Amino acid sequence: MLLVNEKDLVVPGQVLAENEYYPGRGTFKEDNRICSSFVGLVSVRNKKINVIPLQSKYIPKRGDVVIGEITDIRFSMWGLDINSPYTGLLPASEVFGKDKRELESVFDIGDVLLLRVVDVDEVKKVKLGLKGRGLGKFRDGILVYITPTKVPRLIGKRGSMINMVKEKTKCDIVVGQNGVVWIKGEAGMERIAEKVILMIDREAHTSGLTDRVRELLDRLTGVEPDIQVEESEGTEKPEIPESEDFEEGSDESEDVVVSPESEDFEEGSDESEDLEVEPENVKVDSPGSESMEEGTDTPDAEEGDGEAGDAEVKDENNSER
Template sequence: MILVKDKDIVVPGEILAKNDYYPGRGTFKENNKICSSHVGLVSIRNKQISVIPLVSKYIPKRGDVVIGEITDIRFSMWGLDINSPYAGFLPASEVFGKEKRGLENIFNIGDVLFLKVVDVDEVKKVKLGLKGRGLGKFKGGVLVYITPSKVPRLIGKRGSMINMIKEKTRCDIVVGQNGVVWVKGDPEMEKIARKVILMIDREAHTSGLTDRVRDTLIELIKSGKGNEKIKG
């Protein structure tokens, strides 16, 4: 049973649904009830309920590059979660050049893509595209979610911070402007990369962060602590 509507604003602990629904990001399950973890906007995709935090919402802009997960397949488009109050859509014409049937044969629900924001209309419908260098479907890897406004700190001046993480962990890392980060490498190195990415998200406002991140990377890699519980 659903107790809220898509785009409703909810508060921590508020009951969103019971029984037949699944908890997504920003929610937790208690007995048979799905509750909100924080203040945010409800996002309902099929039978999954998520809550997008208002304090860290991503507002799409034309030209942004983002990482999105396919949540819906329709006759001529895919629907995507782009870590925003506003869902994105990828028209079939952006993939085929003209619309065709059988979209599930190309991308399916749960697939993760690197895309470009092609247009945002007056009602915040976000049109996405795959035409551009490096855009497309990711294979494997893990996703890490950070505050979108802290993306520049994760990247660093001229890419210094993100390149250091890539070099130390030997992971492939792609950062979306929507605060979604894709990481792929050795499983232990993925965990270490995730730890320091979340560390940067927590401590972005502090001085001396680059040195602390470097020291943390060296220590974690040396001691093999990628399996420790991740905070944040």
């Protein structure tokens, strides 16, 4: 039996459900009861109960795509701040392979990179890598930090929320799964995008957020809102339904990362130079997809062309005879 409703605010130890429900993230089971582990919002998906914490730090897991800032250069690796209690480590072998080069000649302290979490060991040692589609170094721009669990809300369903911010501000925006957002555009538009993103972070648990974000963007960018129904006609203006639910706990949007589109992004490894960056919000491909793309030659098609050419020669010979 469910004892709470979707999006209810709960506290640690509060009983959420009994018997036929299953514990998810942010919950624990005691006897036949499911209790909350955090102060957060309830999310129920197929009999599975999750509690999305209102405030949290990023806990790395393998395969995540994150934005990190280099804070330390060691003998054979870089140390990065990834908005987590745990420091990310980028080994030189992930960049150079077996070659030996000066680390400072490639990445220096303060550089901002888009990376993939390669591995997390039992003591939370986070190994990072640059091999993959669109991974590398950012140039210029600003960083904005939000609660990692609210990243799906910032992105929205099928990227609708973040695309609206990008369209209104004309900025390039990349969202890391660790709650770090990179913004690049005109100075004034960067600050507008930052203000809107922080508003989404603060009000992610509220309803009607999409409409408020649209109104704020129109006001800050000086765009007049579209009026679809005139009051003089004596008709009531229809209510616009909230187009996006609070999907922080959904699996569909957890891996969504907005890839960079501008020239202000440098890919960080030779292996990823031939890979094109998707123009919109993309889901990070698994390592296996790279090998599929590398083998794009079509020898069968070439052989088919050769056979067609032989057939033409034979037809000409027959006509001469």
